[in-house]
Amino acid sequence: MAAADATEEQSAEPVIEGDVAPQVQEDDEEDDEAEDLPVEPPTEESHPGYEYIEREDDTEEKIELGEQLYFDPRISETGTISCNTCHNVMEGGDDSRPVAMGVHGETGPVASPTVWNSGFHHTQFWDGRADTLAEQAEGPIVADVEMGMPDHEAALDRVRAVDGYVEQYEDVYGDEVDGDDPEDLVTLENTVDAIAAYERTLVTPNSSYDQYVEGDADAMTDQQLDGMESFQELGCQSCHSGPMFSGQWDEPESGEGVYQPHPTFDDNPQCEEYIEEYDLMENPGRAGVTDDEADEFMYKVPTLRNVEHTAPYMHTGQVPTLEESIRVMAACNLDEDPSDEEVEDIAAFLTSLTGEYPDQEMPRLPNPSGESMIPMDADAEFEDIEEERDEDADEVGDDDADDGIPGMTIGAAVIALAIATAAALVGYTRRLNE
Ligand code: HEC
């Protein structure tokens, strides 16, 4: 069941539920062994592995195309920013920065989460505003603070201009299209489909914790085991549950436990300090997506796998160390004040969640022969498109193309509304005076 939701739904040939689901509980013996472990793990399932999210049509060719697009900075306005700039798969799948930096050095409002294991999330972004990896990938290409293309067509035109790319799209998607027109092959749908196929391969199984869950009592150190007990005693797994330590896993469609409040105990004096210091209550959280007050400061529960490699922490990227983020969580979400030793033990436990990163090789990218891929007049050309887009956006109040925390656009809308109201009032008083 979970498999069907962890996989995506935008495929022409959706994977049949039964194809993937049984992979998780292959081996009953392992479960029995786990019961004999000295310390009961907070989550008794190990990393489900690539098979769990792999899809029937994730062919080698498609994954390779997706990988090239993922690494290709030439699809960004300035030719300098690729997905890998902010989600560096040579390391923790993030950018090690507080908030992300895109084209022209512009920074966005939130930190880049890791792409490792992102295929297992039931929803994408800190506030869950995309359901699937493919849907997610549409955002950064056109976000001003990320790859900065004026619109998707401009990005696709860059790809269409490279014969090598068009040929690859034809190999992967040719059967679905009549003829070989680059416009029909190099579509947004196919582009994000290929990127998502590559992202699904970014899985890190077989951490010390997984080995322990599978019955190897020696896989974790004593300190890690102590930390695991503290993690449980404090109640961290009430939110960080399931095999990804990322919240409710089995029935994501219920929506419960996928998002959790942060902070929960904003009146805990220690937490009050953290809120101030780390800007924890400046974004609306999920309320920015749903417009529902009940969703204020609700966030997708982030995975704790490989978390030792994704500092700095939280959506604001303001919490500098793993230890500090444990203290923040304890005070703000559990109203607890763990000792230094407990904090260090929990940090040690969290390092047991670091899995095996599959080797990544920089792909060769197809190149146009003797021609520049970034047009000499890109800036001027894009200015026109951008102006047009801004005019359109003003008319329909469209914020879909924006990849920032949506509260930002709501803020802009509020200001616009205030101006409109003021203008109307001025008009009204004028008429009254006449
Ligand atoms: C300038 C930096 C930047 C670039 C470039 C960028 N991203 Fe991101 N990415 C982010 C930030 C920041 C977020 C979180 C935004 C939010 O939640 O509001 C994010 C979120 C994501 C997520 C969601 C992960 C999760 O746990 O919710 C995925 C997956 C992702 N990006 C993949 C991509 C892909 C694929 C590309 C290229 C097409 C890309 N990103 C380009 C910064 C970047």
Ligand code: HEC
């Ligand atoms: C009430 C639910 C809840 C509880 C309980 C909870 N967390 Fe969290 N945790 C979250 C949410 C939601 C976030 C994301 C918050 C944000 O970005 O502002 C988070 C973020 C984190 C992060 C940062 C991850 C990142 O990638 O930046 C770490 C580390 C963490 N939690 C560890 C813990 C530990 C350890 C405990 C127990 C002491 C704990 N959490 C208890 C919900 C919870």
